Amino acid sequence: MSALLELEDLSVCHGQLTAVDHVSLAVEAGQVLAVIGANGAGKSTLLRTIAGLHRPVSGTIRYDGTDITNIPIQRRVADGIVLVPEGRRLFPSLSVEENLLVGTYRSRQGPFSLSRIYEMFPWMASRRKEHTGQLSGGQQQAVAIGRALVANPRLLLLDELSLGLAPIVVRQIYAMLPELLNSGITVLLVEQDVSQALSVAQRIHCLLEGRTTLSGKPSQFHPSQIEEAYFGVRSSNHSDIPG
Amino acid sequence: MIWLNALVQGIMLGGLYALFACGLSLLFGVMEVINLAHGDMAVAAGYLAVVLIPATHIGALWSFVIVVPIFAVGGYLLQRTLLQRSLDVDPLITLLVTFGLSIVLENVLLEVFSADSHSFAVGSLVTGAFKLNAQISIGYLPLLILAVAVVVLIGLQLLLSYSKTGRLIRAVADDREASQITGIDYRHIFGLAASIALGTVALAGLALGMYSQFNPTTGPSYLIYAFEAVVVGGLGSLWGTLLGGVVLGIATTVGFQLSPNFGALGPHLVFLAVLAFLPRGLLPKKALA
Numbered sequence: 061m062s063a064l065l066e067l068e069d070l071s072v073c074h075g076q077l078t079a080v081d082h083v084s085l086a087v088e089a090g091q092v093l094a095v096i097g098a099n100g101a102g103k104s105t106l107l108r109t110i111a112g113l114h115r116p117v118s119g120t121i122r123y124d125g126t127d128i129t130n131i132p133i134q135r136r137v138a139d140g141i142v143l144v145p146e147g148r149r150l151f152p153s154l155s156v157e158e159n160l161l162v163g164t165y166r167s168r169q170g171p172f173s174l175s176r177i178y179e180m181f182p183w184m185a186s187r188r189k190e191h192t193g194q195l196s197g198g199q200q201q202a203v204a205i206g207r208a209l210v211a212n213p214r215l216l217l218l219d220e221l222s223l224g225l226a227p228i229v230v231r232q233i234y235a236m237l238p239e240l241l242n243s244g245i246t247v248l249l250v251e252q253d254v255s256q257a258l259s260v261a262q263r264i265h266c267l268l269e270g271r272t273t274l275s276g277k278p279s280q281f282h283p284s285q286i287e288e289a290y291f292g293v294r295s296s297n298h299s300d301i302p303g
Numbered sequence: 304m305i306w307l308n309a310l311v312q313g314i315m316l317g318g319l320y321a322l323f324a325c326g327l328s329l330l331f332g333v334m335e336v337i338n339l340a341h342g343d344m345a346v347a348a349g350y351l352a353v354v355l356i357p358a359t360h361i362g363a364l365w366s367f368v369i370v371v372p373i374f375a376v377g378g379y380l381l382q383r384t385l386l387q388r389s390l391d392v393d394p395l396i397t398l399l400v401t402f403g404l405s406i407v408l409e410n411v412l413l414e415v416f417s418a419d420s421h422s423f424a425v426g427s428l429v430t431g432a433f434k435l436n437a438q439i440s441i442g443y444l445p446l447l448i449l450a451v452a453v454v455v456l457i458g459l460q461l462l463l464s465y466s467k468t469g470r471l472i473r474a475v476a477d478d479r480e481a482s483q484i485t486g487i488d489y490r491h492i493f494g495l496a497a498s499i500a501l502g503t504v505a506l507a508g509l510a511l512g513m514y515s516q517f518n519p520t521t522g523p524s525y526l527i528y529a530f531e532a533v534v535v536g537g538l539g540s541l542w543g544t545l546l547g548g549v550v551l552g553i554a555t556t557v558g559f560q561l562s563p564n565f566g567a568l569g570p571h572l573v574f575l576a577v578l579a580f581l582p583r584g585l586l587p588k589k590a591l592a
Binding site for chain 1: 467470471473474476477478480481482483484485486487488
């Protein structure tokens with residue numbers, strides 16, 4: 061197996077603050093890797109840097125064997141790296157369908173067309189003329205995922221899908237992951253909801269204040285180890301995982 | 304009947320105001336840039352035609368065929384160089400930059416063309432009119448300008464609503480960063496919007512040159528009207544801009560009818576009244592939806 065994405069010693073700063081501190085990780089093609097960590101651990105910054113919204117101060121990003129550290133974001137999208145951003149970030153003055161159409165701007169060849177998205181979310185076809193503000197949070201998240209999928213990504217970056225959504229809606233959304241993997245998409249996701257992340261990911265990578273504290277297969281670790289990596293403190297209570 | 308005439312002439316004049324305001328409205332709606340050099344750019348388009356008409360033997364009426372493309376290309380280049388650089392530093396810097404551009408343009412025009420007034424000869428179009436009845440006659444030229452303004456604004460609205468480029472422009476206006484993650488180079492889209500805006504500025508400048516005389520310092524006085532039309536109509540709404548232009552035009556002519564001194568004051572009073580009572584304009588609208 062070869063790594064589709066490799067980060068080597070990546071550091072990203074916001075002004076004085078080092079948000080991502082010498083992080084290295086690799087995502088194998090066809091896998092799901094979940095980056096977990098508390099608020100402010102640098103998870104979103106890491107994802108946004110891979111997408112091309114931030115420039116790292118040092119380190120390299122290799123994608124499919126080539127160094128893309130200095131490649132502009134629009135070329136990365138065309139190469140198949142697509143981000144579903146935190147907070148969904150749909151275009152409020154555009155209809156559902158127009159949001160999806162904007163997603164096709166730099167799409168590659170692939171299985172995901174508008175009609176494929178409407179098959180996956182049958183409610184969406186009947187509401188395609190509506191503005192996204194009229195949709196529920198879960199529906200908006202589905203449109204945001206649809207907007208990313210129609211670009212036919214090879215590497216899908218999912219930033220905090222569960223944020224602000226009811227648990228049942230979160231489960232419905234995560235239930236789509238196997239289908240995406242079957243179509244050959246590799247997924248790198250960021251999640252505060254650790255139990256959700258553990259249930260879908262083949263590998264996890266925990267960040268604490270920008271540094272890697274744990275990395276490997278979920279089954280390798282005892283919940284207490286994950287808890288310690290997540291919070292950075294040794295806990296006396298080894299019973300469960302923060303949710 | 305006098306008042307009806309004032310109303311009709313006001314609507315005609317409103318066409319010129321709306322044409323002026325169109326580019327300003329678009330630039331503000333898409334990238335929140337207030338172009339203080341807007342009026343001077345229109346006057347510069349007029350002077351470009353002053354040079355080109357004798358050089359190419361093209362009729363004044365057809366000069367737009369050359370002037371508009373030149374301004375459209377210039378708009379793209381201006382955005383990608385000067386305006387984008389100042390936007391990257393701080394959106395407020397664009398105010399200073401376009402103000403500086405206004406002064407530079409004005410002085411270059413003064414240096415090259417002197418302070419003499421110019422206008423274009425468009426023959427019988429200026430004086431020709433058809434009579435609706437004994438009191439009301441409609442000039443061909445103001446009617447043509449109004450028609451151009453309506454066509455430009457409707458065309459622009461259709462472009463924004465239904466074309467792929469329009470969709471991308473609206474997406475960028477909504478959320479710049481979200482547009483980037485779909486692979487849009489928002490700088491290019493800004494360039495296209497500036498290109499369209501400057502194309503309409505050129506049309507407004509040519510219309511001005513046919514409608515009345517202009518000199519290098521005419522720009523800012525029309526910038527005021529354009530500004531007021533955009534605000535009266537509602538920021539970021541093209542339909543509102545058309546309506547705003549017409550309202551200001553009517554305020555001008557009705558004001559003149561009340562008292563000759565009142566003509567120049569009328570639109571400004573309407574503008575103040577709208578700001579006071581309907582601060583979001585007559586057709587408030589979110590973004591360019």
